[in-house]
Amino acid sequence: MTYTETSMNDLRAAGDELADATVAALFDRGEVGKFNTLMRYVSVAGAPLPDGLPDVAREYLNTTSAPPSWVDWGEMEKARLFFIDNNVHISTALSFASMPACYVVPPVARLLSATHGLEYPSKRMAETGQFTVYLMRPDAFEAGSRFIPAAQKVRLLHASIRHHLVRENRWDTAASGTPICQEDMIGGQMFFSLLVLDSLDRLGIHMSTEGAEAYYYAWRVVGAMLGVDQDAVPKSLVEARQFLDLYMVRHMGPSEEGAHLTRQLIDLYEEVVPGTFFDPIVSALIRHLVGDTCADWLQVPRTPWDTLVKAVPHLLGVLETIEDHSPLGAWALDRLGHLTSVLELSSLTRGRVMHYAIPEQLKKDYGVSNAVPRKGRWTPPAATVS
DSSP states (O other): OOHHHHHHHHHHTOHHHHHHHHHHHHHTTTHHHHHHHHHHTSTTTTOOOOTOOHHHHHHHHHTTTSTTOOHHHHHHHHHHHHHHHHHHHHHHHHIIIIIIHHHHHHHHHHHHHHSSTTTOHHHHHHHHHHHHHHHTTTTSTTTOHHHHHHHHHHHHHHHHHHHHHHHHOOHHHHOOSSOHHHHHEEEEEEHTTHHHHHHHTTTOOOOOHHHHHHHHHHHHHHHHTTTOTTTTTTOOOHHHHHHHHHHHHOOOOOHHHHHHHHHHHHHHHHHSSSSTTHHHHHHHHHHHHHHHHHHHTOOOOOOOHHHHGHHHHHHHHHHHHHHOOOOOHHHHHHHHHHHHOOOHHHHHHHHHOOOOOOOSSOOGGGOOOOOOOOOOOOOOOOOOOO
């Protein structure tokens, strides 16, 4: 598929018809509170839906209770193994590349500022981390797993944000398109898949083409379950590159919200890292992975670690050599990676299970404005996935 300004504009005007209709009905009938209360008991796939659940919600949950019929389970298993082998590197890419990339798209940064309160800045990171862990479990799509209910709830969460911003006249659709539109949903899918692969390449991680394609494929499945239009989504890494490059050129630039969210992200991880000596590595990693232009837009501070962090690929290369030549070393590194990821997620969630509820209102002090976002243009460097 070839992407053009016209086709991207069409995607910018589109939301998610099924989820939007479900959320609108819940609000119109005053059933959001009941839905949220009952859905706290729906946390695993295949469990009976609770009595008293609104009919429109029951219909939505039944309709979205299974993965797409076209899923290749062999590819999904390859993706899971790829994640296990690279979980620490993927977590690093998600934290220090994917999230800042979201913040450097002004409309997305404004949406995130509207959705999450200042009192808990780690909420989105915790939700994203938990969601990814659910996805990459062996039983992710089987009865008893947590991924499918999480995907169903996240899809409704997106629809509820669209509902609030449009109904409350807090979003200029003429200037910025539909909030959480198809273009931004596909862009987010690219940030969590293709950009992760780019970041692994930048970190010096050696990947097979087969593993990279499987990881991207898994996020295509995720996109389908989150309401992404499958006629518009890139089917291959080549198409994904074309989409992401055009999306970046169209939208990326500086914004007050993006800089503020980035500062929150840096502060959050500086708290997670023990002591203060290694605090600058957080900013240095972000700058290394997103590049100086985006880092400057996000007001990422420059530190003496900016040069030192460029040695990371060499260190990871040594570890990969150990892994390739020692089964015991490979097992130890995989186990260490798993424990590191679990510790990071535990720190972000503060030991809690994250619930994806429909917000009954968006707080007025989140600072969503109707201003047309400033735009900057840049040409992203070509990345090689190999």
